[in-house]
Structure formats: C-alpha cells, structure tokens
Amino acid sequence: MNLEAVLKSRAEESCELCHSTDELRVYGVPPEESTAPENNILVCTKCDAQLQKKEQLDAAHWKILSETMWSEIPAVQVVAWRMLNRLQHESWAADNLDILYLSEEDLAWAKKTGDHENDGFVQFHVDSLGAQLAEGDTVVLTKTLDVKGSTIKATLGTVVKNIHLVHDNTEQIEGKVEGQTIVILTKYLRKNNA
Template sequence: MMSNKCQLCQSETTLKTYEVPPETSNNPDNSILICSKCLAQIDKKEELDSNHWRVLSETMWSEVPGVQVVSWRMLNRLKQESWAMENLDMMYLADEILAWAKATGDHENDGTVDLHKDANGNQLLTGDTVILTKSLDVKGSTLNAKMGTVVKNIKLVEENTEQIEGKIEGQVIVILTKYVRKQG
C-alpha cells in the first residue's frame, strides 16, 4: 500500500513515481514514490544535502527493493559521513538486490554534482538572466557581444555544464558560464 509520503525521506511535498535504474519494466518493485528534493539529488541536479538523507537510517530497512537500492546508493555517495558509513555497514541486501544496486555504478560516485555555475560560483538555472563579464566575439558571425550585455531567459546546455544558450541581438548563441554572472 502506498502512503502519501516520500519513501526515502518521509516528506509529503510534491511526490513523483521514480523508476529505479537500470530496471525499466512495469514491476511495482522497481518504482518508488519520492519527493522532488530527493529526485533532484539522486539525479545530481542539486548539491547533496547530508542532513536531508539522515532519515535513511530508518527508511533503508524498507521491504521495498527499490527503496533498498536507492538507500544503498545514496549511503555510498555519502560514505565520507560517519553516520552514512555506519548505516552502510549495518545494511544487508540480498544478492540480486545488491547486484541491481551496483548495476549503474552510481555507488562508485563521490557524490559531487556537476551544476551550471556562473563566474562567481552561483548556480544557473534555465530561465535565469545573466550579464556578460567579458566582451565575446561570436564564432561564425560578425556579432560582438559586449561586456555588460544582459542575456535573459537562458537555457542550460544539458551535456556540458560549462555552457549555456542565450539570445543576443536576436541570435541564439552558446556562452561559456565562466564569462557570465547571474543577475539578481
């Protein structure tokens, strides 16, 4: 029976069904109900918040295989924290569940997250407004984007955290994040 709480952190805010990779069949054991904060950190769209995951010391004992797999992966990402290492040492997974947990290689990850950041280290998000910190010559064009130019409603380049897209003088260009600062 599903409750209206995140199966990982017990939050009751904005819940989504999460298919635990690499399993994709419609087996209910492969799907768990999680909140947007857990999802963002699992998908590395947000910095890992150690305090958010402390509740794993309780939820890791769930009988739901998907919860066990994600708990084990997140504890591994947080293993530099003594509490997470202690929980990992106590946690037991059946062989087939452990193989599933290891299948993505995520447990070998150090927990660092690659985010789009401006020249000052502020996180950039789609829709943000940025200001150029350097005049830029646009390749394949006569356009010169002057320092101080405001670029509204940027888009993140998904595969490269060092690039964003923005429109300058009606032309969509790729801009390196090290040459912008977030406005506001």
C-alpha cells in the same frame, strides 16, 4: 488503480526514504524503465531533487536511511544503498553501508547506474553571480568576448537564449550569437531572470 495510488497505499502516504509527507511523487529507480510498482518508489521533492542531482546532498536529511534502508521493498533498498555510497565520507553512512544486505540481484541493480562510484558532491553550471543555470535558460554577457576562429564579436549585454549546458565542463555553456553556436565561459554571463 494508477501507479501513484498504489505507491501511496504501500508507503502510507509518505516518502519511502525520509517519511516526509510533503509533495510526494513517483521516482522510477534507474535504469529500470517500468511502471511496475516494484521498480518505483514514492519520494518527496527534497529526496527527488537530491536523487536526480539537482541540488547538493544534505547529509543530515539522509540520516533517516538508518531506518528506511531496512524496507522490504527492493527498490527502496537499492536507492538507500546508492545514497549511502554517495555519502560514504560520513561515518554514519559508511557504518550503515557495512551492515546493509542486498540480494545478489538487487546489488547488481544498484550498481547498474554506476552512481555509487561518485561522491555526494554535485557540480552545477553557475553564472558570474552564483545563480544556477539550467538547460534552455536565457543569459546576458557581462563582458565583450572575441570569438576564436570567427569574425563575430559577442558584445557586453548580448542576450543568449536557449542555452545548452556543456555536460563535461561546468564552466562552459553553448549558445547562439548572430546565428552561430559558440562556447561561452559561465564566468562571463549572468542569468536573465526577466
């Protein structure tokens, strides 16, 4: 039996975090990179996107952790602990965090990623119109830009393909203009949806 089938059987065909039955997938609980069922859980697309910080946390969605944190599966407990920490500004999450018990080994696993030290707010790279940007997107300049230290002039309407997100600054991306990699402020571009 493959991993997904094992997890579906264990989870009774529902998300192990919120009980949703929509579009289930396997989530490997970091930093463990293993196909062993005990290091993976079955999650829905909404939980997966928020776990991986691809969308903002929806606190109301996670209130179900009050029930699911009591799972006998250590991987579920670890993820519940991490999410409760990310949501600890919510009184219900702080209360649940106070009563959730993890073994020393599972608590060490939960702390390994450092994710519990971050708040629930996720910053994204967005263009001048507020559309979320992703690695590899194509963008169009909305303003003519002088490129510092170069004779290149990035003109209004220039298409920049296969952008790279600057991970420590959500207001910047990197892209090639006239064969040279430059840093561009996101407020001067828009996502090309063509």
